[in-house]
């Protein structure tokens with residue numbers, strides 16, 4: 024809310040209370056409850072309860088004959104009666120609790136309660152979801168009932184100890200009355216059998232059963248066994264291949280994808296059903312640790328490799344970045360005995376029926392990392408008071424000073440009001456009729472001098488208001504904490520694709536915008552004025568709102584230290600070039616390759632969009648989520664990619680046009696395919712921020728700069744030279760220039776957010792960008808020389824044969840290559856005899872019909 028001078032009396036009557044409130048912040052109950060330490064205390068308490076129950080129960084089992092009578096006799100009075108000795112290790116309380124739960128409750132099944140307190144305690148103590156509480160609770164509740172009845176049933180003929188507890192006995196007796204003993208036994212057996220099916224989903228094979236009974240090897244059985252051997256063989260061969268490729272493993276769940284080598288159904292390509300996570304969860308648990316191949320049994324969902332750094336990897340595998348296209352990797356080796364038979368798995372499956380697709384429900388990309396937890400606001404700091412401190416005296420003095428100064432220049436005013444912001448106060452003046460605005464504008468410097476304050480900016484007139492604004496820095500500036508912005512309603516509840524919290528306006532309104540609509544951002548400012556903090560604020564806002572499956576960062580940090588904090592989230596949020604060790608790019612040469620790789624990614628994405636008939640990434644992803652796009656045709660869920668360059672000047676100085684050109688291409692075209700750029704520089708001169716760059720970055724941020732010229736270079740307007748530093752900035756967005764105080768996020772805060780994310784299970788590797796090879800290098804090579812084959816020759820050949828489609832764009836898309844390299848590969852494939860000659864607009868004929876045929880050809884190549 025704007026604070027106007029008209030409300031002066033209200034302000035001046037109560038200055039002390041405001042200052043007091045800032046100095047001694049109150050601790051509310053809410054804050055105590057949310058304090059990390061509170062949950063740790065509760066965690067310890069819960070673990071203690073677990074130990075107490077366990078020891079009391081165990082002790083009760085051995086001492087019940089001694090203690091039971093006493094507890095029964097005295098009841099709750101046992102606690103107040105003196106001279107009672109019990110044998111339980113936890114004394115009277117232990118004996119009472121043991122009696123209450125084991126004798127009066129659920130018998131031996133009461134031990135399940137210990138697991139609940141254990142799970143609850145460990146989760147709170149470690150501050151994260153080590154175990155699933157809801158799942159445990161479900162098991163405990165069902166287990167208490169079923170096990171207590173079972174114990175009562177099994178031990179009915181025993182006298183003495185109550186194994187099923189009173190509750191188990193009562194329920195058992197009801198059952199026995201209605202169904203008889205035999206009936207109850209059947210019910211219990213059926214319950215356990217159902218549980219086994221629900222939990223393990225065992226495979227019942229009628230053929231095997233028959234084989235077991237007859238014990239004779241009939242013709243059908245022979246075939247079955249042969250089939251099994253074949254399957255085992257091809258599985259083990261492909262497993263061996265996986266090991267050789269050094270590929271990492273992930274489990275894909277879902278019944279449709281269960282049996283790799285056997286699957287022949289039409290919907291093989293369909294992404295695993297994602298809307299029924301619970302059922303799938305029971306099939307296989309994705310643990311934090313990567314799962315070893317040996318651990319995977321036949322009956323479990325198959326394990327398939329995704330992402331590999333080896334360019335020799337399975338061709339389709341290179342394109343697989345997400346569980347959605349993993350299934351493409353399934354290409355069992357053809358059995359040697361029958362080289363002419365085309366394996367069912369390489370026949371491109373026809374489109375599934377509408378009903379089959381509908382049965383699967385929507386695809387949910389976040390299920391790639393289903394346990395992922397977003398960082399919490401508590402990881403950020405408040406940095407002292409977030410309240411704007413207004414000193415009424417200061418406001419009054421400044422107001423009088425402005426009025427007097429203007430009077431000295433013969434400018435009379437009608438009205439003056441003030442809006443107090445975090446760093447500056449805006450005085451809005453309505454000049455008296457007849458005063459020309461240009462006169463005030465011309466006197467800008469004189470007025471600033473008379474007010475004797477640094478950082479005065481005069482806005483004449485304030486756009487759309489018809490008033491004149493004078494911004495005067497506050498004596499006491501307040502920090503705008505990232506915490507207040509992230510915790511704000513506007514940030515939490517917006518529907519933006521890429522929400523970024525930049526800071527606060529003068530009227531204390533939070534400035535939260537969608538990077539996707541900006542669509543790129545240029546940040547400039549002299550050294551030490553808050554650029555790096557600004558970049559961190561943007562990255563942190565995105566980390567708070569996006570899931571790793573929805574967003575990837577390409578980080579370029581020539582200064583080597585600014586973005587290194589984000590290294591730990593490599594396997595969640597970072598993208599890198601194939602074969603690179605480090606995801607954060609510090610070397611100029613690699614920047615050029617990365618920018619070009621991004622251009623290839625952009626072109627490939629455009630091809631996908633064109634094929635899908637979509638205009639932008641949003642429409643495309645929506646279609647993919649509704650399973651209207653076939654992953655076998657290269658479609659996949661596309662995450663947003665945000666490229667951040669922390670020091671652009673350095674790059675332009677060392678690589679010039681080589682960097683400028685791909686940046687300009689990306690800036691011009693990449694927005695529709697979800698690639699956005701954030702470029703920061705401390706040298707805002709015209710040779711760094713060139714016309715081409717500027718034309719493509721409509722949204723720009725200026726921190727304090729040293730001259731008006733620099734300000735003009737960034738914003739096409741002056742003003743940034745008048746800023747006061749420390750995050751004071753001007754944002755030019757949507758044709759308006761807004762003064763903001765940038766949100767402050769300190770290095771330890773970024774660190775804790777990144778560590779929190781980095782500690783969670785991530786993808787096996789960073790998101791891989793397409794491989795880029797300098798086209799000049801390619802041109803210098805002889806296309807007709809088969810001894811100098813492209814490193815992806817084999818992969819391309821296998822891909823073409825598997826799909827039986829001689830198309831350059833298929834190679835381009837699946838292997839993520841530029842057009843020239845894909846074309847060169849196709850020429851080499853033609854020379855080798857894998858495909859026929861160019862047929863103009865039609866795809867080339869594929870001369871090799873099977874992978875085995877191709878293998879023979881490959882083995883005989885020079």
Ligand SMILES: Nc1ncnc2c1ncn2[C@@H]1O[C@H](COP(=O)(O)OP(=O)(O)OP(=O)(O)O)[C@@H](O)[C@H]1O
Nearest residue numbers: 549550551552553554555556705749750765766767
């Ligand atoms: N939004 C902010 N609120 C409060 N203080 C800030 C803010 N931004 C920056 N500062 C202060 O200014 C200092 C310098 O900021 P920062 O490191 O972001 O500058 P820079 O422009 O990136 O400098 P360089 O170009 O040398 O890396 C910070 O250490 C911090 O003390």
